[in-house]
Amino acid sequence: MNLVSFSIKTKGPRNFARRLWTVFSRFGFSETRNRRSLETLIHELKPYQAAPTFFIPAVVLQRHPRLLADIEQAGAEIGIHGYVHNDYRQLSKDAQYTQTSRAIATFQQVKMPFQGFRNPYLGWSEDSVQVFTDLGFVYESNEAVLHDVVDQASLPPTILDGYQKSLALYRALSCTTYALRPHFEDTLLRIPTSIPDDEMLFDRLRITSGEEVGKLWSLVMQHVYELEGAYVLNLHPERGVLCRQALSILLRTATSQPRPVWITRLDEIARWWKERARFTFTLQQTAPGTWHIVADCTERATILARHVQLVEQPTTTRNEHEVSVEARSFTLEALQCPAIGVSPETPEAVLAFLHEQGYAALRASEEERASYAHYLHLPAGLGTSRSAQFEMRSDIIQQIEGLTAPLLRFACWPSGHQAALSISGDIDSVTIQDFFLRILEVGSV
Ligand SMILES: [Zn+2]
Structure with a gap:
């Protein structure tokens, strides 16, 4: 299935048309716009002695090695987001193994260190868990925990339909104390991610205010705090200013709780969970x-x-x-x-x-x-x-x-922290060219 039909299937034709329009407003023909978005996120976290984790498909890294090296130097962690941007659930175990190995080889070739994997569309399967373990990944971050912060009953039918398509695509888990904590499966650490993410709120629900999204993420933070869990937020840096506003509200909420929240990268969470084990x-x-x-x-x-x-x-x-x-x-x-x-x-x-x-x-x-x-x-x-x-x-x-x-x-978290917060972002494309190359790449692996 190519990207167009996949996007239409998961997002609906109307959403796909909207998406196409936003591509031109969010990406540039050069790296400049995306570089600025990535640097802004790093800058936003600095006052909290924290840094983000970004996941990127290997083919996109290969086209922008300097940019990603700079981002890594500036303190961000870089993880693997597939060889190309495809859904592993459509692949055999052998194909998953081959593509993941190719992604590793590309990261090694450009000397980019990595420890974790996040699947495009959070599309992991039982085979993926095995493949990631066999290939020695420290962690993956795919299991999506749904926080009930959106009143679905109040949504118009077309919007509700789009939202529910996302929930089905991500195979949302219900939010329990257990769901919000990392866990080992063999040697692979699985770090849950929390939804709704930026795409669900801005694109599916068409919320146009960063402030409103910030308030919803703050509700999630509050909930994760009470359950002593990890809040792994997944956002797309290309959304720039909208995400920045929402993020700064979330960070203020996280740092104004009675007990401290550990704002950190996913590799640090993995290191701690191994130490604690x-x-x-x-x-x-x-x-x-x-x-x-x-x-x-x-x-x-x-x-x-x-x-x-x-x-x-x-x-x-x-x-x-x-x-x-x-x-x-x-x-x-x-x-x-x-x-x-x-x-x-x-x-x-x-x-x-x-x-x-x-x-x-x-x-x-x-x-x-x-x-x-x-x-x-x-x-x-x-x-x-x-x-x-x-x-x-x-x-x-x-x-x-x-x-x-x-x-x-x-306690779950180190040094007296009550909960963890990790800001992660998927760099699916850096430029407009990357965005359209995805269609060819997904069909050619
Ligand atoms: Zn992605």
């Missing part, structure tokens, strides 16, 4: 109702405790039911062991999942059930299909978060 708690009962805890973790870790009494240890209030503990070795008193007990019949994957979520968790027999904050007996594991697993993982976290029982955990 090695953290462990050792709990030893020293007397009835008393445990000695040793946390094996780095300086950046935050240890959180709820419904326990720390013995001669200073703590800081973190939220209405948790305190943070500075020490890495301490004694506490509690009515139950402050960990999740996991039955011997429950597969190892469940324990690994609890561990990744930061909870203290250990094997315990059925007889010991009552002495744990929470006890999981899941002999069938987390489910067989991806969607069943998503539901179950989301439910388990919700259950645990709803407990009023003693529990220890590592």
Whole structure:
């Protein structure tokens, strides 16, 4: 399928005509206009000691190596956005492997470092996850989590139809605490992205005010903050001034929360999640109702405790039911062991999942059930299909978060941050020529 028919299918003919018109207003025949947009985004994040992550198709990088080298030098991270701008869901596993390898070779040839992959149209498949793992990517950022900030009932039918086409194209996941956090699948980290993105709001819903979009993104930020998640915003730098205004509102919201939000690049999130994956708690009962805890973790870790009494240890209030503990070795008193007990019949994957979520968790027999904050007996594991697993993982976290029982955990984010915010952008084209070359390129790989 070529770009025109694909765009018509996913965006509708009317939207495609609008898109064509906007191409001429957003791109130039030279790099100048896009260079300015990219530099503006970098400049916008500087006061927050932050930088964006951009994804670019390899063929576009190959045409603009100097520009991208400058952007990378200015502090941005560059990731791979396909060899050409196509939908991997239409490709066999072999074709995905070949095209991804070609993209890697192009990045290497122009000496552009990379760690992550984002698919055009967020179009990943089970094969993609395997291919990215086999080819050694550190992370991918494709799973789209939908935040319910748009009142769909109030939209006129044609607009609603376009919006729903986007939701279907991105296979939007419902927003749960689990969905908003990165997770490992084998060695590949999957960092979710949040929607609606700039295209859905400006092009699909035809919102014309940057301020209004900024307010919607701020609502998303608020939500992600409450759930201790990562807000990965995806925007297209070519939208320039509209995005800039919305972004500055979002950044102000992120930095005016009671606790700090970590504004950072996706490779930094990946580095942290890998560091955090090695953290462990050792709990030893020293007397009835008393445990000695040793946390094996780095300086950046935050240890959180709820419904326990720390013995001669200073703590800081973190939220209405948790305190943070500075020490890495301490004694506490509690009515139950402050960990999740996991039955011997429950597969190892469940324990690994609890561990990744930061909870203290250990094997315990059925007889010991009552002495744990929470006890999981899941002999069938987390489910067989991806969607069943998503539901179950989301439910388990919700259950645990709803407990009023003693529990220890590592916070999600480093150095006392409550949530993460990453500004990412897809550089689909730099110039008008790039935009039209996409049609030929997608058909020729
Ligand atoms: Zn794209």
